[in-house]
Amino acid sequence: MNVPKQFKFILVGLCLLAVASIVYKTNLLSKNKDSFGADESYLITYRYFFKTDTAKTFIKTYLPKNNPHQQISGQKSVMPNTVHFSTSADGPNIKGNWICEAQNTYESVSYSFLFKGKGQVFGLPENFKPHPEGIETYLSATENIQVFASPIDTLAKSLREGIDSDKGTIQSLFNYVHAIPSAPIITLTDAVSALERNEASCNGKSRLFVALARNLGYPARIKGGIILTESNKRTSHAWAELFVNGVWVPFDALNGHFAYLPANYLELHEGDAFLIAHSPGIQFDYSYEIRKQESLPLLNEEAKEVEKVTAFSLWGLVRNKSISKKNLFLLLMLPLGGLVVALLRNIVGIRTFGVFLPVLIAFSLLETGFTVGLALFLFLILFVGLISRPFDSMGLLHTPKLVISLTLMVLVMTLGNYFGVSFGITWLSSLTLFPTIILTISAERFSKLIVEDGFQKATGTLLQTLLAVGVCFLLFSIKGLDAILILFPELLLLVITASMVLGRYIGLRWTELLRFQPLLNSKFA
Amino acid sequence: MLRNIFRVNNPKGVIGLNRRNIEFIYPHNQRKHYTLADDKVKSKMILHENNIACARTYAIIDRISQIKSKWSELQNQQSLVIKPARGCGGEGIKILKKGEDGQWQSSGRNITDNQIFQHITSIISGLFSMASNDVCLIEECIVPHSFFAEIYDEGVPDFRIITLKGKPLMAMLRMPTSKSDGKANLHQKGVGIGVNMKYGTLTQVFDGKNYSNHHPDNTARVNGKKIPYWFTMVQLAKKTAKAFPLEYLGIDLVIDKVKGPQIMEVNVRPGLGIQLVNKCGLQSTLS
Missing domain, CATH: 3.30.1490 (Dna Ligase; domain 1)
Incomplete structure (x- = not known):
């Protein structure tokens, strides 16, 4: 490659700058690595309001623990001087206790913590090993889990009938309980009444599921916690766990999670218990304040040294909510995707609709999903081709004609969105503003290209654009790339240097090797 | 190692789009002058001002x-x-x-x-x-010289001469065919016929895939056929190249029955297919 001198100077300078900064930051980060790798992160605040009694007033609730599914940090308890806070073990769970000495006063206390969670998928073997001794409590009946009541017994046996594997049996129990209509029932629903009323909330369903499982000899228990979504809420949640080959496997028969625990499930306690207990007869109110936090998988934000890294990264922008993580990622990926397209165009030699359009299309596909997005894209392009036909023959000017096809396209897409939402067809309703615009522009570009280059060449360009889109999509799908780009924005300097080198590339493109093959093949000469 | 991957056996000095852009177009043609070639009215004004033969x-x-x-x-x-x-x-x-x-x-x-x-x-x-x-x-409507009809008598054929700094590098004759709908472009099923610049004769016929010695719609041998007015055309191309502030040009000419060679139009981004037609790379014509 033929590169002038001052050019080399800039290249080497930029490279050194970028590499030095990256090495420094990586070094700091590697000392404070966050090995947990959370999928989601939330800031949760319990808030309790109460009027104290004449005697000591107490409030008790379960506090979360660290486990392979969740990491809890930054616990903070805020309360007036008259309130005393302590924690205590309650079997396998931890309880927080607030005790207030003051009499007949209105008090408020809060407890907040940062939750990082990751989704867990469990594979179930066809048949389970016999359970070990010492966990018989998970097989016995309780007041609300009537394992041996005759309706439970009959149902359990009939659900197992004809199924010869443990996994199949569990699936059959799960499907039955999942199919029970769900209803927000506030009063206590035990296993038998959930069955008899044929409607239940999370509590009723998990009790019934546990009862059925225990009846057939599978150790099972109730889990309690909160489903985290950006909101202020008062509802807690319950699901079930089965002991399979030494592991407690989660099942949520209300939301249909079979052997799967989503990342936003906050686990608080095991056992069939109420989340909050307080002195009887007092005025009491509460709420859970849940705020979603943007998180980076690589970043252990508690460590002091990490701040030195984040100070020279773009993470601050996300934390201050100046820009959403997704939009920032989009922005940063634009140059990288552009470089990939430039490589494809100048070295491989494919033709694409512009440089950044393939990058943007790939982004829209991230939102719609690859196959659905691609199908929609092709449909739209065919559609524009078809509807612009009659307008072509009317001899309209180019620009107004484009406006017509764009308008029709937007109408069709919004119509699709409407049907998607009203009939619950997710792939139809996946078209948000951004993909709509990008797909529309690309379709327009294609119809323009047909006019300029003819149908055959335009189709060739379209297919090659889709190839570039595929490559960009693969690039975007690399896990953790967003974190790397946000933490190391100096990588963009390397994009510039790479583009400078590529910009001086005078070799034949790969497609030209094919085109000029008769002249390159020496025996032909 | 990187060099080995990109090294291609290229004995004939074929240039690709990358090299064309970096070494031929950018240093020789300023973007602000493109319009002189892209706009037929502007190019004709320049041709008329310099008394260059054209319609x-x-x-x-x-x-x-x-x-x-x-x-x-x-x-x-x-x-x-x-x-x-x-x-x-x-x-x-x-x-x-x-x-x-x-x-x-x-x-x-x-x-x-x-x-x-x-x-x-x-x-x-x-x-x-x-x-x-x-x-x-x-x-004015140009009436093509009978020379063109001897090869194929429909559509609009023309000569293309590539010039760099006023020096003609390579030339070809573009001919329509029965499949090309009157157009002479190679990618629209027209054929290109190589030109021996030294002797002013035609060489092989290239249809985009294969070479032959005659036009696909005519069995008469073309290879070796003398081009009328060839050296006048070369002079005309040189004069045209001087008249434009653009140094790398694809100049299109036709021969009128009565008036002889005429300039049709000039191109700032001439295609590279001419190398295939002449079985010769543009790089090798520079020395």
């Missing part, structure tokens, strides 16, 4: 209000060509000839003044040039 310009219409008066001045002509200054792919070009009854005809059919006005209006509105407006050029 006579009958009229230039850039406003709809001028159409009627300018058209009435042209009624003495027996034939003419109407084209958009910035049209692409040969679209919007109409050849008009007077019939025996004195009525204008297009492709053998009578055409009314209103139809002609409508066509000129479309050109000015930019219908053929992907823009919001354009200029309409009306010029």
Whole structure:
């Protein structure tokens, strides 16, 4: 490659700058690595309001623990001087206790913590090993889990009938309980009444599921916690766990999670218990304040040294909510995707609709999903081709004609969105503003290209654009790339240097090797 | 190692788009001058100013209000060509000839003044040039020399000469075929015929895939055929190259039956297929 001198100077300078900064930051980060790798992160605040009694007033609730599914940090308890806070073990769970000495006063206390969670998928073997001794409590009946009541017994046996594997049996129990209509029932629903009323909330369903499982000899228990979504809420949640080959496997028969625990499930306690207990007869109110936090998988934000890294990264922008993580990622990926397209165009030699359009299309596909997005894209392009036909023959000017096809396209897409939402067809309703615009522009570009280059060449360009889109999509799908780009924005300097080198590339493109093959093949000469 | 991956056996000095852009177009053609070649009206002005042989310009219409008066001045002509200054792919070009009854005809059919006005209006509105407006050029209709008909007698054939800093590097003759719908472009199924610049003779015929010694629609041997006026054409190309502030050009010429070689148009981004036609890379013509 033929590169002038001052050019080399800039290249080497930029490279050194970028590499030095990256090495420094990586070094700091590697000392404070966050090995947990959370999928989601939330800031949760319990808030309790109460009027104290004449005697000591107490409030008790379960506090979360660290486990392979969740990491809890930054616990903070805020309360007036008259309130005393302590924690205590309650079997396998931890309880927080607030005790207030003051009499007949209105008090408020809060407890907040940062939750990082990751989704867990469990594979179930066809048949389970016999359970070990010492966990018989998970097989016995309780007041609300009537394992041996005759309706439970009959149902359990009939659900197992004809199924010869443990996994199949569990699936059959799960499907039955999942199919029970769900209803927000506030009063206590035990296993038998959930069955008899044929409607239940999370509590009723998990009790019934546990009862059925225990009846057939599978150790099972109730889990309690909160489903985290950006909101202020008062509802807690319950699901079930089965002991399979030494592991407690989660099942949520209300939301249909079979052997799967989503990342936003906050686990608080095991056992069939109420989340909050307080002195009887007092005025009491509460709420859970849940705020979603943007998180980076690589970043252990508690460590002091990490701040030195984040100070020279773009993470601050996300934390201050100046820009959403997704939009920032989009922005940063634009140059990288552009470089990939430039490589494809100048070295491989494919033709694409512009440089950044393939990058943007790939982004829209991230939102719609690859196959659905691609199908929609092709449909739209065919559609524009078809509807612009009659307008072509009317001899309209180019620009107004484009406006017509764009308008029709937007109408069709919004119509699709409407049907998607009203009939619950997710792939139809996946078209948000951004993909709509990008797909529309690309379709327009294609119809323009047909006019300029003819149908055959335009189709060739379209297919090659889709190839570039595929490559960009693969690039975007690399896990953790967003974190790397946000933490190391100096990588963009390397994009510039790479583009400078590529910009001086005078070799034949790969497609030209094919085109000029008769002249390159020496025996032909 | 990187070098080895990209190293290609290239004994004939074939250049690709990357090298064409970096070594031929960017250093030799300034972008601000592109319009002199891209706009047919502007290029014709330069050709006329320098007394370079080309089709006579009958009229230039850039406003709809001028159409009627300018058209009435042209009624003495027996034939003419109407084209958009910035049209692409040969679209919007109409050849008009007077019939025996004195009525204008297009492709053998009578055409009314209103139809002609409508066509000129479309050109000015930019219908053929992907823009919001354009200029309409009306010029003399060139009658191709019998030399072209001896090879293939339909459509619009032309010579292309590539020049760098006024020096002709390579040339070819582009011919329509029965499959190319009157067009002479290689990628529209036309054929390219190589030119031996030293002797002024034609060489092999290339149809985009294979080489032969005759036009696909004519069994007569073309290879070795003498080109009339060849050295006049080379001189004309050199003169044209000097007249433009662009140093790397693809110059298109035709030979008129009566007037001899004429410049048709100039291109700032001439294609690279000419290398295949001549079985020779452009790089090797530089030394």
